[in-house]
Amino acid sequence: MRRAALLALSLLITTLTTLTTVTPAFAADPQWTLAPRGEGRPYFYLEGSPGTVLQDTLSLTNPGAKPVTVRLRGAQGYNTAEGSFAVRPTADNWITPLVTSAKVPAHTRADIPFSITVPPGAQPGDHPAAVVATAAGREVGVRIQLRLSGPTLSALTVEDVSVDKGAGLIRYTLVNRGNTTLTPRLAVRADGILGRVLNRPARTLPLELLPSQRVKRTEKWPGTPLLDSVDVILTATADDATPAQGTASATFVPWGLLAGAGLLVAGAAGGATWYVRRRRRTPDQPQAPERELAETGAAT
Known part of the structure; x- marks a missing residue:
């Protein structure tokens, strides 16, 4: 009887769970x-x-x-x-x-x-x-x-190029100087003292640039040089438009490392100066024991 009761209770729970699961909820009206x-x-x-x-x-x-x-x-x-x-x-x-x-x-x-x-x-x-x-x-x-209808002009410029070294970004502005909608493509490169440090081929930007409009954009630049002076060149192109370039210069200097090295050099220089000054202030030790020994030998 106990087993029968447990089985009946199990079936009741299963039935209630099934009913709860299949009962549909009232859906909101779809939007216009x-x-x-x-x-x-x-x-x-x-x-x-x-x-x-x-x-x-x-x-x-x-x-x-x-x-x-x-x-x-x-x-x-x-x-x-x-x-x-x-x-x-x-x-x-x-x-x-x-x-x-x-x-x-x-x-x-x-x-x-x-x-x-x-x-x-x-x-x-x-x-x-x-x-x-x-x-x-x-x-x-x-x-x-x-x-x-009428004469159309596709013209594009790249302006306000700058390097945000702290954020690792290249900032720039694209301007549509013509009267047609443009889908720009952008190539990025940066030349340092010892050669090219960044080279990205042209790719299509996720952007429709409308006539007479200007858009601010950024390019990520992870792994910027530690110590270098670079020229950044952005080249923008679009169908029927003359390629346009924008440039910026940036100098990368590891000021933190240089400051640490300066402290080390200053510390070493200070230690050397202290040592020299102390040597100058310390008198020479007397040679009395040697003279006494010599006089003793002579008397003997």
């Missing part, structure tokens, strides 16, 4: 999304000329169980100081959604057209922007890559 209408388009790409009106459509999808009210606006794009893509907080007057506020019912997708009115005097080249949707403190944007 914003995307270009159509399959496989991660962003909008539009081409035109100054003075024209361009159109496209975005899709606002609400898969949740409650309706959502979303506000829409266009915004200009720019690079943050570190190089990320961001949008201005104010509306871009080029971009006009068909509605600025849309209430999307639950489990519904709303297709909302928008237009881009290009002023007649707009400059040719790339004009990065985005369509931004905001609801309940959440903001989602879809990028617009807008290119206006």
Whole structure:
């Protein structure tokens, strides 16, 4: 009977555990999304000329169980100081959604057209922007890559190069001097008195440098020279752009070791001076015992 009771208790515990495990929890409603209408388009790409009106459509999808009210606006794009893509907080007057506020019912997708009115005097080249949707403190944007016809210029410069010896970093600034979006590549080298101490071939940076934007970046430099004078050369390239260089000089001196060596030298010099001075102050020992011995021998 005891075994039967234990077996029954074991089965009851197993059943309760199974029920607890398989009982589903209430999942939160999935969040609404914003995307270009159509399959496989991660962003909008539009081409035109100054003075024209361009159109496209975005899709606002609400898969949740409650309706959502979303506000829409266009915004200009720019690079943050570190190089990320961001949008201005104010509306871009080029971009006009068909509605600025849309209430999307639950489990519904709303297709909302928008237009881009290009002023007649707009400059040719790339004009990065985005369509931004905001609801309940959440903001989602879809990028617009807008290119206006006309002469284009791809130009890149490397500025403000410096060596941060304490942090083991090379600091520099990339500047897009043209009117096209650039994907820079960077090569790094440093030449010392006895030869090259750093040599990194060109590699593509994880960065889209927008027109007229500047971005501050760093290159790690572990294992810097202990004692050397070096010239650092950064070479930046991009498609259709002339290679650009920025340089800086740095002198590496192990001041800690030199200070320790100086203390040792000073200590040794001080000890030698003390020894010489003491020798000078100590009188010569008298030779009396030898004279006495000589006189004794003579008397004998």
